[in-house]
Amino acid sequence: xxxxxxxxxxxxxxxAEAFKALSNPNRLKIxxxxxxxxxxxxxxxxEEVTKSCVGDLGNGLDIAPSTLSHHIKELSRAxxxxxERRGQHVDCWIDPGILEQLSRFFKGDPNP
Amino acid sequence: xxxxxxxxxxxxxxxAEAFKALSNPNRLKIxxxxxxxxxxxxxxxxEEVTKSCVGDLGNGLDIAPSTLSHHIKELSRAxxxxxERRGQHVDCWIDPGILEQLSRFFKGDPNP
DNA sequence: ACTATATTTCGAAACATGTCGAATAATAGT
DNA sequence: ACTATTATTCGACATGTTTCGAAATATAGT
Numbered sequence: 001x002x003x004x005x006x007x008x009x010x011x012x013x014x015x016a017e018a019f020k021a022l023s024n025p026n027r028l029k030i031x032x033x034x035x036x037x038x039x040x041x042x043x044x045x046x047e048e049v050t051k052s053c054v055g056d057l058g059n060g061l062d063i064a065p066s067t068l069s070h071h072i073k074e075l076s077r078a079x080x081x082x083x084e085r086r087g088q089h090v091d092c093w094i095d096p097g098i099l100e101q102l103s104r105f106f107k108g109d110p111n112p
Numbered sequence: 113x114x115x116x117x118x119x120x121x122x123x124x125x126x127x128a129e130a131f132k133a134l135s136n137p138n139r140l141k142i143x144x145x146x147x148x149x150x151x152x153x154x155x156x157x158x159e160e161v162t163k164s165c166v167g168d169l170g171n172g173l174d175i176a177p178s179t180l181s182h183h184i185k186e187l188s189r190a191x192x193x194x195x196e197r198r199g200q201h202v203d204c205w206i207d208p209g210i211l212e213q214l215s216r217f218f219k220g221d222p223n224p
Numbered sequence: 225a226c227t228a229t230a231t232t233t234c235g236a237a238a239c240a241t242g243t244c245g246a247a248t249a250a251t252a253g254t
Numbered sequence: 255a256c257t258a259t260t261a262t263t264c265g266a267c268a269t270g271t272t273t274c275g276a277a278a279t280a281t282a283g284t
């Protein structure tokens with residue numbers, strides 16, 4: 001079976017990694033915060049808000065900065081979010097397309 | 113935000129557990145097999161097929177029966193699948209509604 | 225009762241994860 | 255250069271997960 005025929009399709013391994021990234025309550029909260037504040041492909045901080053996404057995403061989580069950094073890196077390695085340095089800060093946003101792909105997986109679509 | 117806080121934490125917890133259940137490649141394969149063979153709410157084995165779902169779900173996974181049993185229990189504890197004994201076998205099927213709920217989560221719909 | 229098949233429970237070993245604090249790097253503004 | 259802010263890396267420790275094999279349980283058919 002050529003289950004990799006379509007490039008955009010998430011195979012078993014990549015899917016499992018995405019779910020693993022979301023399996024930690026703190027990481028899931030970070031992801032949800034990004035879902036709330038960022039439309040896919042758009043950087044979280046607008047022009048007038050110069051705060052860093054990384055720092056902001058720790059609000060209400062009660063974890064050390066090193067732990068926050070680690071979680072965000074995990075989300076990035078799993079392909080769920082993107083990050084880019086912007087001065088002192090590092091902006092984060094949800095990978096464009098990943099929400100659609102994961103949503104379709106649970107619909108049982110043969111072409112996620 | 114005060115009563116939402118508790119509600120969100122519970123939702124967050126339950127969601128994280130669902131994703132954790134799907135974070136293991138073998139468990140994900142089991143779940144996908146159930147997605148393929150079972151429509152939600154319908155027992156996998158039809159009248160003429162008297163095979164057990166639990167035993168069948170181990171096909172092609174190369175894991176010990178005890179490991180398979182453990183994984184299926186995890187999927188059940190996470191609320192992703194249902195199981196019921198039927199004679200010697202234990203039938204498994206996907207929890208009706210869970211696919212819709214998870215699909216909607218990634219669409220950002222405000223839905224329990 | 226005995227046997228065969230299907231599934232679960234238990235104990236254990238190897239490995240992975242979440243978390244922290246301390247140290248380090250990157251950048252901006254004095 | 256110095257300092258402040260932000261974010262990352264590192265080492266460490268406690269806890270959790272994956273997996274197995276052996277033993278136990280459940281059920282059906284003889």
